[in-house]
Amino acid sequence: MATAPAGTARPRANIRVDLKVIADLIEENARVLDIGCGDGALLDYLEHFKRVDARGIEISQAGVNACVAQGLSVIQGDAETDLRHYPSDAFDYVILSQTLQATYDPKGVLENLVRIGRRAVVSFPNFGVWHVRLRLLVNGRMPVTDSLDTAWYETPNIHLCTIADFDELCEDLGIVVEQGMVLDSRGRPRWLRAPGLLANWLGEQGLFVLKRGTGGAG
Amino acid sequence: MSTPQRSEKLTLASFDTRTLPGHRLEVPAESALRLDCGVDLGPFAIAYQTYGTLNADKSNAVMVCHALTGDQFVATPHPFTGKPGWWEHMIGPGLVLDTDRYFVICTNVLGGCMGSSGPREINPATGKRWGLSFPVITIADMVRAQARVLDHYGIDQLFCVIGGSMGGMQVLQWAALYPERVFSAVPIATAARHSAQNIAFHEVGRQAIMADPEWTGGAYAEHGIRPHRGLAVARMAAHITYLSEVALHRKFGRSLQDRQQISFGFDADFQVESYLRHQGSTFVDRFDANSYLYITRACDYFDLAAEHGGVLANAFRGTRTRFCIVSFTSDWLYPTSENRMIMHALNAVAANVSFVEIETDKGHDAFLLEEPEFFATLRGFLAGAAEHRGLKR
Numbered sequence: 001m002a003t004a005p006a007g008t009a010r011p012r013a014n015i016r017v018d019l020k021v022i023a024d025l026i027e028e029n030a031r032v033l034d035i036g037c038g039d040g041a042l043l044d045y046l047e048h049f050k051r052v053d054a055r056g057i058e059i060s061q062a063g064v065n066a067c068v069a070q071g072l073s074v075i076q077g078d079a080e081t082d083l084r085h086y087p088s089d090a091f092d093y094v095i096l097s098q099t100l101q102a103t104y105d106p107k108g109v110l111e112n113l114v115r116i117g118r119r120a121v122v123s124f125p126n127f128g129v130w131h132v133r134l135r136l137l138v139n140g141r142m143p144v145t146d147s148l149d150t151a152w153y154e155t156p157n158i159h160l161c162t163i164a165d166f167d168e169l170c171e172d173l174g175i176v177v178e179q180g181m182v183l184d185s186r187g188r189p190r191w192l193r194a195p196g197l198l199a200n201w202l203g204e205q206g207l208f209v210l211k212r213g214t215g216g217a218g
Numbered sequence: 219m220s221t222p223q224r225s226e227k228l229t230l231a232s233f234d235t236r237t238l239p240g241h242r243l244e245v246p247a248e249s250a251l252r253l254d255c256g257v258d259l260g261p262f263a264i265a266y267q268t269y270g271t272l273n274a275d276k277s278n279a280v281m282v283c284h285a286l287t288g289d290q291f292v293a294t295p296h297p298f299t300g301k302p303g304w305w306e307h308m309i310g311p312g313l314v315l316d317t318d319r320y321f322v323i324c325t326n327v328l329g330g331c332m333g334s335s336g337p338r339e340i341n342p343a344t345g346k347r348w349g350l351s352f353p354v355i356t357i358a359d360m361v362r363a364q365a366r367v368l369d370h371y372g373i374d375q376l377f378c379v380i381g382g383s384m385g386g387m388q389v390l391q392w393a394a395l396y397p398e399r400v401f402s403a404v405p406i407a408t409a410a411r412h413s414a415q416n417i418a419f420h421e422v423g424r425q426a427i428m429a430d431p432e433w434t435g436g437a438y439a440e441h442g443i444r445p446h447r448g449l450a451v452a453r454m455a456a457h458i459t460y461l462s463e464v465a466l467h468r469k470f471g472r473s474l475q476d477r478q479q480i481s482f483g484f485d486a487d488f489q490v491e492s493y494l495r496h497q498g499s500t501f502v503d504r505f506d507a508n509s510y511l512y513i514t515r516a517c518d519y520f521d522l523a524a525e526h527g528g529v530l531a532n533a534f535r536g537t538r539t540r541f542c543i544v545s546f547t548s549d550w551l552y553p554t555s556e557n558r559m560i561m562h563a564l565n566a567v568a569a570n571v572s573f574v575e576i577e578t579d580k581g582h583d584a585f586l587l588e589e590p591e592f593f594a595t596l597r598g599f600l601a602g603a604a605e606h607r608g609l610k611r
Contacts (some may be wrong), residue, residue, distance in 0.1 A: 031568075053570070061575055068542065068572045069594040071602020075561055075573040082565065090568035 011048035015041050018187025018205070022095060022121055025179070025209060026050055030092035033057065033117065035079045036099040040067035047072070055091075057082060079103055083112040091117045098205075100124045102156040107169065114175055114212040123207040126182070128162030128200040146185040147204055163206040167195035174213035181207050229298055229503040231444055235333040238297055240267045240290060242333060243370050251328075251362055257353040261342060264363055265333025266290050266325035269309055270317035272371060278609055279373045280315055281364060282324040283381030283388035286456075286513055287505055289332040292324040298504045307588045314596045319604070319611065320377065327388075328363040329355045329513050331506035338439070338506040349508060350436035357384070357520045361391045368399065375399050377607055378600065382406035382585035383552065384513070387520050390560065393541070394522060394533040402540040402603040404596065407549050407585040409556035410530050410563070411521035416551070419459050420514040423452030427507045436508050449507040450498030457497045462548035462581035466490065523563075530563035537564075540606065541571040542599040544585070544592065551582040572599060 015023070019042045026032060028050045034043050037056030040063075046052040056074035058064045067074035075082070079096060080103055094117030096109070101124050103109045113120035125147035126132075135143040142152040148160070161169075163182070170177055180194035182203025192199045194206050236242065243264045245251070250260025267290045272279060282292050282305065293309035295302055309315040315322050326334040329352070337352040344351075368376065379392045379400050386408025393403045409416070427433055430448025438444055458466070470490040474480065477487065486492040526532035541564055545557035554575050564571040576592045578584045584592070 055570065061577070064572075065574050065576075065591055065595055068574050069598035071598045071605065073540065073570050073572050073602075075565070075571060076575060077561075077573075082562075085562045085565040087566060087568055 012041060012044055013049065015045050016187060018097070018123070018183060018207075019045070021181075021183065021187065021189055021207065022097060022123070023050065025121055026052060026093050028052070031055075031090070032093045032095065033086075033091045034095045034097075035083070035113075036097065037067060037072075037074060038063055040070055040072045040074060042095070042097075043067065043072050043074070044070060079109045079112075080105060083109065083116060086112075086116040088115050089118055093117055093119050093121055095121045097121070097123045098125070101160050102158065104158070106159050106161075107173070110169065110175065110210075111173060114173075114210055118211065119178065120210045121207070122210060123183070123205055124161065124166065125157070126163045126200065126203045126206050127160040128164060129204055130201050163195050163200045163203055166206060166208070170208075170210060175210050176213045177208055178211055179209040183207055230331060230338070230506060233298070235265065235331070235339065238265060238333045239294070240265060240333075242266070243367055245366055249366075251359065251366070253353050253359045254356040255353050259328075259335065259353060259359075262328070262335035262363070263333065263339070264325050264328070264335070264367055266323055266367055267292065267294055268324075269293055269315075269322040270320050272321040272373070273610075276371065276373045277375070277377060277607060278320050279368070279371070279376050280320045280322045281368075281376050281379040281392070282309070282315070282322060283364075283379065283385035283392075284324060284327065285381070285383035285385050286517065287453075287501070287510075288385070289330060290324045290326045291332070293322075296504065299500065304586060308593075308596075314593055314600065315380075319609065323367060325364050325367055327360045327513065329360070329509060329516060331509040334363070336506070337436070337508035337512055347439045349439065352508070352512065354515055354519075355512060356516050357387045357391050358395060358525075360516065361388050361395055364388070364392075365396060365399070375401055377609065378402045378404060378603065380404040380406070380596075381408075383408055383582065384517050386552070387517065390522055390533075391520075393537060393539050394526070397534075397537045397539060400539045401607055402542070402599075404542045404544065404599065405557075405560065406544045407546055407552050407557070407582055408560075409552045410523060410533075410560050412518050413556070417518045419456065419551075420518055422455050424511050424514060426451035426455065427510060430507075433507060436511075438507070444502070445507045446499075446502040449502045449505065449510060450495075452507075452510060453501040453505075454494040454498045457494060459551045460581060460583040462550065462579055464548065464579040465581050468579075469493075530559065531566035534564055534569055535567050537567060537569050539569070540599075540603050541569060542595070543571065543573045544595060545573075545575045546580070546582070546584040546589075546592075547575060547577050548579045549582040549584065 031053045034056045043054040047054045057077045059078045064076045132143045182199045183205040185204045247260040250258040293303040293306045326332040329336045331338040337348045341348045386405035389405040427448035430445035432443045433445035473489045475489045475492040522533045523530040545554040561573040574595045
């Protein structure tokens with residue numbers, strides 16, 4: 001994969017809408033770590049259009065190799081085992097998109113995110129959205145939706161939560177929610193602010209900008 | 219008389235390395251090199267090859283560091299064996315290390331036997347070959363000697379320093395010793411320290427050489443003999459460590475060599491035996507036994523963390539170098555875990571690092587082969603680094 005000669009590939013200006021929402025949160029010239037950077041689309045965008053010092057961590061070796069072959073700085077690793085090696089405040093932003101619910105220890109990961117980044121950008125599918133609640137209520141089966149598109153026995157999402165659950169964990173950990181929004185099933189931002197009762201009912205995904213509280217959770 | 223007399227095959231034993239093709243930097247006694255062992259080495263010489271052209275602002279230089287038994291003939295046919303350069307598919311116009319774009323330097327390491335100062339060369343103070351009186355050198359000594367070549371060209375900063383195996387150790391040492399002189403660094407299939415197993419294999423090689431009666435305490439050159447049997451055995455043992463079990467099995471299996479049945483003797487019945495014997499016997503034509511002792515020792519002594527208070531990350535604190543670490547899945551000599559340890563140390567100082575593990579069954583030697591994914595990685599990393607360095611295409 002991705003054997004196109006690096007440096008000759010033109011920077012991709014059009015990226016997935018949910019990635020663009022995240023990119024818009026990042027200041028120019030920031031130091032950014034994208035955890036679970038996939039094929040590097042967001043990193044590539046940040047590097048070329050925001051002049052960001054962009055780094056990535058990706059679990060699949062094929063993804064890493066493709067990223068590095070594009071000239072991006074990416075290592076093979078994952079949120080659970082590799083974040084602890086980084087020093088505190090190593091980055092201005094640490095991004096964890098659609099991955100928290102698939103980790104074994106979301107609490108530990110969250111603590112590390114706000115430790116190594118001055119800010120963390122975290123997004124996840126909201127298990128509290130109305131149609132998920134309805135499906136469970138009416139069908140009595142684990143919901144399969146656009147955001148949660150695999151059956152219970154093969155889903156990587158082992159720690160699903162609602163926006164309200166997430167907000168509560170942040171509070172427990174002394175993490176400050178600087179900004180919160182909800183996205184629809186195609187990753188487009190809705191007008192709702194999160195957290196909030198309505199956000200928890202209507203948001204397909206939650207997207208939060210977090211920072212470590214002054215009390216310090218870690 | 220008109221037919222030229224057929225010359226004997228050129229081998230290291232009979233050859234004056236000062237007449238080798240390529241360049242040679244002679245460093246005078248007053249600029250002696252302070253070695254880690256405390257000895258001041260000078261005068262000394264470094265033999266090297268270059269490819270491509272140094273640009274006006276001297277920002278396009280790439281230092282290629284060779285492995286244990288490599289040499290400076292990285293993209294030039296070997297003067298003794300006639301075989302192509304050991305990375306000739308990597309270096310050249312339009313290749314990964316594009317000589318239309320980069321100025322590539324490859325030196326014979328200090329302690330080597332292809333023209334740089336080492337046990338095989340004449341000690342200017344005595345007029346005799348150094349032999350075991352040559353001071354024991356380290357990876358850092360090799361790197362400091364290479365830095366003299368940069369000084370000679372007035373190159374402040376290398377665009378890249380790259381190498382595999384022992385070459386990778388030099389890359390790490392470069393980044394630790396001269397962070398401001400290394401814009402990007404590519405350590406491949408290497409380790410930040412030699413493990414007990416690594417040292418053990420080297421010791422087998424050294425003992426094989428020293429057990430050869432013709433080694434004569436390292437003074438064989440004075441007697442006009444060479445411990446070629448011992449050196450060949452050392453090479454045979456080492457060669458096994460460069461291959462994976464899968465690769466060895468695929469290549470040879472239990473196939474017999476030029477015979478239908480086993481011979482109930484100790485001839486080379488199996489193809490793998492014949493292959494190793496061939497590897498050993500051709501190696502002795504181009505390598506010096508004492509050099510083998512010195513260079514394996516330098517690897518064994520290598521422990522970058524130990525030089526930095528036992529914390530590898532300290533070796534790279536404050537670094538601005540862009541790193542790309544590459545390992546190979548079937549390499550059990552310098553396995554992925556060792557390379558990952560380097561990555562973690564670099565993460566600990568928030569360095570700019572990429573880490574790629576290449577899927578291959580070819581073992582440690584994969585770094586010498588044209589593995590498409592490996593090459594794509596290097597191409598991409600170098601293109602990205604060149605963009606950041608502002609190097610013109």
